[in-house]
Amino acid sequence: MILSTPSSIDEARTPLIISGQSGKSTKLYEVCDILARQMERGEASGEVTKMTAIMGEEITETGDFIVNEKDKIVTLTADGIKKVEKFFQIENLSDAENIEIQNNIILALRAHNLMFRDQDYVVKDDEVLIVDEFTGRIMPGRRYSDGLHQAIEAKEHVKVKRESKTLATITFQNFFNKYKKKAGMTGTALTEEQEFRDIYGMDVIEIPTPTVR
DSSP states (O other), X not given: OEEOXXXXXXXXXXXXXXXXXXXXXXXXXXXXXXXXXXXOBOOBSSOOOHHHHHHTOOOOBOSSEEEETTTTEEEEXXXXXXXXXXXXXXXXXXXXXXHHHHHHHHHHHHHHHTOOBTTTEEEOSSOEEEEOTTXXXXXXXOOOTTTHHHHHHHHTTSOOOOOEEEEEEEOHHHHHTTSXXXXXXXXXXXXXXXXXXXXXXXXXXXXXXXXXX
C-alpha cells in the first residue's frame, strides 16, 4: 500500500490517499505508446461547442488528433479513429469493449503532447518523478492518476508500474483534527493564521527573532 503525505503548506488541501495496486496489465500502455508516436498532430478550424452543433457549423479537422493545451484535452479526429481501429484490428473504437483502448491511446497522446520532461516531471534512476507545479520541488512517491503516470513511463521507456486503485481517502484537515492535542512550529504559520483558526480552532503566536548583542 502507498500512503501519500504533504510536504508543504501549499499541498495542505491535497487528500491523504491510501492506495493499492490493481491487477490491470501494463502492456497496453506500451502498445499505445508505439501507436501514439506514429500519429500526426492536427488542427481544427474551430472549437466544437453546443452552439456550433445547434447552428450546424461544420468544423474541419486535420491530422489524427487535436490538442487543446488550455484545457489539457486531446481528441481524436475521424482519421485518427480509423488509424486506431486499423492498428488494433477492431471495427468500432466506440464500442463498449474497446473503451480501454480508447482511453489508453488518449493517455499516450496526452503524455507526448501535454506532459513535458524536466518541466512537469523528471526521470531519475529509471523512475518518473512528478515536479510540483507550485513549488518546483520533486515529489517522490506521488503518481499521476487514471493511468497518466503509466503512459509517461511508457513514453520515457522506463518500467511501467501497475496502476494503483484508491482504497480510502481523507483530507489532511480532517485527519489532523482527529488528534485531541495539536501543536507545531513553522516560519510560515503567521501568513496562514486565519486558516489555522477557521479549520483547527488554533491561535498562532509569533515569537520575535532574538536580538544578537
